[in-house]
Amino acid sequence: MPTQAFRSVITAGITIIIGVLVYNQVFDALPEKDFVNNTGLINATAINGTVESAMLLAPVALIVLVSAVILGYVSGFGGGGGVRGQ
Numbered sequence: 001m002p003t004q005a006f007r008s009v010i011t012a013g014i015t016i017i018i019g020v021l022v023y024n025q026v027f028d029a030l031p032e033k034d035f036v037n038n039t040g041l042i043n044a045t046a047i048n049g050t051v052e053s054a055m056l057l058a059p060v061a062l063i064v065l066v067s068a069v070i071l072g073y074v075s076g077f078g079g080g081g082g083v084r085g086q
Contacts, residue, residue, distance in 0.1 A: 005069040005072065005073070006069065008065065008069070009062070009065055009066055009069060012061070012062060012065055013062055016058045016061075016062065019058075020055065020058075023051055023055075027044065027047070027048065027051075030042050030044050030047070
């Protein structure tokens, strides 16, 4: 059962990495604002700020997931009904 938990952590990490890479590719392809003609197609600053604040939580989510796996694994040693106790 612990291998399933480790796979979940690895899958979450890979998903976050792929998400960041895809976002960077899409953000680079966005049309930029034309300051000469004062025509803005997309406000890239607002988009980048929102996604950046969301991406700051990604490492916290991974830390919580790893902590949950470790606590579940350790609680099984004491017979507390954790991962190994089931």
